[in-house]
Amino acid sequence: MSTPTPTAPRRKRTEVIAEALKDYIAEQGLVPGDRLPQEQHLIDALGASKGTIREALRALEAQGLIHTRTGPKGGAFIAEVSADRSMELLGNYFFFRPPTIHDIYEVRKQLEPALVASIAGLLDAEAFDGLEKVMAYYDHPPATLEEERTQRIKELEFHLLLVEHCPNPLLALMCRYPIRLLMSHTVCLRIYQHPYPELRQRGHDYQQQLIAALRDGDADRASRVMAEHMCAAQALMEEREAMLEKSFFKAAGAASSPSREYLALQGHWPGKTTPTG
Amino acid sequence: MSTPTPTAPRRKRTEVIAEALKDYIAEQGLVPGDRLPQEQHLIDALGASKGTIREALRALEAQGLIHTRTGPKGGAFIAEVSADRSMELLGNYFFFRPPTIHDIYEVRKQLEPALVASIAGLLDAEAFDGLEKVMAYYDHPPATLEEERTQRIKELEFHLLLVEHCPNPLLALMCRYPIRLLMSHTVCLRIYQHPYPELRQRGHDYQQQLIAALRDGDADRASRVMAEHMCAAQALMEEREAMLEKSFFKAAGAASSPSREYLALQGHWPGKTTPTG
DNA sequence: AGATATTTGTTCGTATGTATT
């Protein structure tokens, strides 16, 4: 009864085990916090060696599905995949297909109005308090370029705060991701490093109107304000992007991230363990 | 020298290696198709054992970042993460936060009008041909319940075809995912198994109008048609969902996925609720 | 087509690290 799987390229034992574990989780209805059988048990039950089992567990861990602890009472535990982890994984998809500023705002423009509509009437005093606290970071012109950049990031955090209250998990993640993209987008970081009084001023105004609408529980008005806000921001950002492209057209060396272990691949490795018996 | 770093959970060697490899990929500017150093080289360069290296590679593979081949000229190759893989990983996030039909349509309603606007004028004869070929599956009332379900799936495929032509990768993925969700959503599958002449008829009409608008390269009209289409579909689906919920309120056994290895070993699995036996 | 070399895939035995009791 060995289904030959016509075009299948002979799946690795590790993959099969990983899928078996996933199925097991679904089948048993395991929920976050539950523990998987221990390594030795899996070895016996699946007839695979420790190495293979561990590779499978590593694959699940990379997907954020489990995390492991050592010691008694340790083992592999089901985890609720975090939004951060999911967006990190999403980032891999876009690594070789980087969205442009335009692409990102095209999505924000569609989704964030719906987002605020969905949370109108759901915010409590604490939520409004948090929003206003963030807005305080940019209710005044920045004194330095450093503050300029901080203000831009805080403006984006304002939007992330809104997402927190969205009852629609799908809409929430889809709103969150473009915002995170902007926070780390190279072009944005360049744009954010230049003075841009208009962007701050108009953004702040819109957000005040938005809060007013949300306080009234007026979903439609909130939605309209956000739509305008997004359109204005898109226009300003794209205009700014074009300006920057013209002004310096050379590829500035990317902000050098601190050198890490991979440097060993090029020669020098902090002699950790010399495995010379 | 009491507790070295109380908050640091002491990262596993495997994780460190996995990150090192990721950094290496970024630093070296490797692109899909490029090969990573072979196992033995990594073992030497990173001073880790074969098992550890392999676990790290497995983690990258689970993320869709690499795939490996055996034999001469084999090794670990950089892969372009596929949309399918990304959506699979996204599925993990929503596993414990399942969006409702309403949630899904709320997103589709916002995004798909923008989608068709973005592809107006970009479709060639072949593209229109493909769209009409799919529509042929449901240009007539279904004869059987089986055909009923097939027609619903084909309608969704129509939308997936549109996505293929979207130049905005972010928008494309975000349109694709809700559609895939509907294709596998348990509630949808229940809904799709019941006759629903109106849904088919109206959907087909809208799609014809949509194609006409796209042929004219009229982004605005295409967008409006899609918006109406989505609103109508949402209303019909939610109404239908409510009906079904009333009619039978028991959880029908989910369509069991094809038996995998673990089924053969099911006797060996421990029960879920075995508290520290 | 068949032999061979190269490279990953899998297993086993053992030792170490870490958290619970």
Next chain:
DNA sequence: TAATACATACGAACAAATATC
């Protein structure tokens, strides 16, 4: 502190796949 239970890591050997001759 010691004993225990569990994951983590190492290394050597062997198996399987596949490109090349």
